[in-house]
Amino acid sequence: MEDEKVVPTVQELAGFDLNDPTIIELIHQAQESDAADRALTIMQALKKYKKAVFWAMFLSTSLIMEGYDLVIINSFYGQTQFQNRFGVYNADQGHNIIPAPWQSGLSNSALVGQLAGLLINAYTQDRFGCRPTMMAFMAWLAIVIFIPFFAPSLNVLAFGEAMCGIPWGVFQTLSTTYACEVVPTILRSYVTAYVCMCWGAGILLSSGVVRAVVSVHGDLGWRLPFALQWVWPVPLFIGAYLAPESPWNAVRRNKIDQARNSLMRLRQGTPDKVREVEATLAYIRHTTAIEKAETAGASFWECFRGTNLRRTEINCVVWAAQILCGNAILGYSVVFLERAGFSEVQAFDINISLSACYIIGGLICWALFPHFGRSTIYMVGLLLMLFILVAIGGLGFTEGKSVQLAVGILLVISTLINMITIGPVCYPIVAETPSGRLRYKTIVIGRFVYNLTGIFSNSVTPRMISPTAWNWGAKTGLFYAGTNLLCLIWCWFRLPETKDRTFGEIDLLFDNHVSARKFKHTRVDQFAHQNEYSAKTEEGVEHLEASTPSKE
Template sequence: MDKILSSTTLWQNRKCLLLCCLVSMANMQYGFDLAAVGSLQAMPGFLKVFGYPSPDSDTGYAIDVSKYTPTELSTVQQLITSLLTLGSFVSSLVAGFFSSYLGRRQALWLACVVNAIACGIQIGTSSAGVLYLGRLLLGFANGFLVTFSNIYTAEAAPAHMRGVMVALFAYWVNIGSIMGAVVDNKTKERMDALSYRIPLACLYIVPALLFVALFFVPESPRWLLHRGKEDAARKALEQLRGSSYAKILAIAPGYNSGDENGSVESTSVIPTLLEVEWAEMVKGVEEEKRTQGDVAALDMFRGVELRRTILCYCMIGCQTASGVWFLIGYQTYFFTVCGIAKAFEFSIMNTCFGFLGVNIGMYAIREWLGRRSILILGAVACGLCQLASAIAASVSPNSLQTGQTLVAFTALFMFFYNGCVGAASYPVATELVSSRLRAWTVGTATSLGYLLAWLVNFCTPYFINPEHLNWGARYGYIWTASNLLCVVFFYFFMPEMKGRSLEELDEIFAARIPARKFESYRCLIREAAHLDAVNAKSGQKGEHY
């Protein structure tokens, strides 16, 4: 059966791919905001309303952020970024609580509504205090959009396609980042309030499209099963899989009385892939309820769940350990200090390199490498890029040659980060944890990611600024070491989960199998599900799905 399942193509799964692509579009909002709002703080039109007087500026306002070190930026500018992160942190942290009452779709709809309110507040106000409120609300919406969209795609995707479909997270984040940079580039020279209101108004686009698209997307079958809604769950699974899974015979070893091509004496009792997948889901949920009972948040830290939670947290932590937030936040600053004339344009170029990496990484996850291998490759490459930048800064700090080296290795870093660590991180994080605790564990892990990102942005100025440690780009030595630790973690502790269903992973973790033996472990739940599907089929002759 595994051979038959793995032979199904993206085209045969096109309906599920399209639906997951629509839901994953929510991540585009995060990328757009990250690129657009960070740049609009340097726009004359924005600083005329929210800025501060500057005698060194021709217009009387501080409009050239590159003249100032990060610690000298205004309080308004600092809070605009940190309050968004705080809102995202809080919403991700409580995602598990909301998942007890709201389905994945309903949570995303709520996020779209909150996003609309937050954008309206920011566009319409000229008060810094009200602007802070808008940023906090927008962060709350972003946290829900990222958390629930990735949980949905993990639960909706077939096992052999889950890596590609959840990796759409990185795909959409990069598209959003490119679009945010392009919009800012078009409005940055305006002297009126439209210079920042146009980018903020663009934050309506993704939630508006998502709000409408969700009417055509079924709820997560696994969430419905955990709520005891079996009929709705079965219907949702049929909508996600379409007709192709009903046409492929799922013939498992031991139940095939025919030849190797799959011909049998009677196909009337051979279940389809859809029926076997459904039986496996039902058995998985029944087993969870039998052994673990009702959902409680603290279950994340008990028994076998503790190992899964730690692995999930470490996976999200490895995103920050790569040093990506250091380069995203300060690459333009370093380019400018080193005399690179087109620092902003090179930043856009690096984003495009990241987008190219995502596309190649998604293909590699599906066709070439497993999760574990691609994560190790990404950590090694990111560490070497950080090391090269740090060495260049040590040999000739602030020189044009160092700036050119930074441009080159930052581009390579973005390519490998997005193609390896970025593309694989959320597929791995979401499949590491059990279905009943997925919203709690992934939500709190996402909160940890936001906290670590804020911590990097808060601490980095003390390492790189002349009035403090004055390391500059030599700060990359620290990130080289952290990437090395990631390689050790991936090699010894990260299991290979490619091609495994979420229910199979539940069985493997429950059996406390070491990470190195995951690939060779034979799961019984799929064979049991096949028998259940055969029995159900025998009692339903004349019916088909």
């Protein structure tokens, strides 16, 4: 059966005057850039765009701070120094504890701040660009870290977490969108998946810090981890100042010269560098013009209209599935291992090993990208985690230390599976599926849904597992097996394959309502009508020359 083929619609071509020689030249340059982009191998791309890869990875390190704080605040609940400073005495346990409502409150405070940061970034990144936005919120973060560091009460600490959450919300989407817009198609999956590895690196770093301060007495035991966050803002502020702007962002803001300058800085010097830059710039302008014709505006409302609604749906579900796949209970492996007889120090050591799964899993995922599609890796990860969650839930109906040990080990295995598949693959999917003009807003909406899902999870999961609350224990695995199954079914019918697709191709596939299962095999010619016009024009010229009588 012959593969289907899609081409630009009449509406999408409405903005092109094909009688204008300048437009025709721009289209030819765009075709040249598209062909060159497709011809690149991974090694050629790394050699040619090493500067782009460096800047994408450097700015992505801002996510280390979010991952760092996520574990820091959760680890404090069991830390003796933190309990002595902020906890209330529990007669049954014989020492101070942090009440469950406050545990949820502190964890959710940062998420609430991130929600605000996401909304702010949706405006500032479109209006001012990636670099100014990064610099402004790095400065903000350097100031508000003082609040949790000097917090005299849980109320002030929660406020400080919310204030720190605002820049973290900004960095969540800014790092991903910047990374995907500065590198060629073949490298997009690697630099966007690296964002997840940075998040994991923050978790690994914080796990090591928490382990290191176990023997530190007094308030310094919990203040020192907060103080270490001041290490990041200054170098990242300087890096953002020196980094080139996203050329796609610059074109959307009609800063053509800035886009050209960025493209010159993002690639290595070659004899044809100027011509290649002009061709790439033409492709960006061509794709942006088609998107403008398809999308009336660039407001949040546009994300819920026409074909953009489907793109927004994909972003929301793929983000939410990060938690609903069962990731919400993976952090409790240490709890089950402690119940199985592991000491607090041993549990912390295992937690560090778990955090390393983010890095190890990300590297393994990189090795999978050339051979498998994004949706394939994502769904296989969901399926494997589903089996493990059902096994964990089944163990919840029996008791004993051996059962707790088995649950803990299964959660460790599930963590590694998650970090090879679902965790890193999420980022290229959410970066590639939105249209360029609505990329920031679409990812913001998806991440907003992710944070709301996180608030729900942070509120109910501790109660599910806690013996003093709902006391589900390992049976919680069955609940998340159910949510995992729903995500898996949705992915089969709704998640398209974007591997090796340019942004222009992805736009046309969505605009032509190609189903998720046909995305991979449908052929796309985004220059079809322009080529037909050029061919007819050339035929007309030849016919005119042939019919012109000789003057001899």
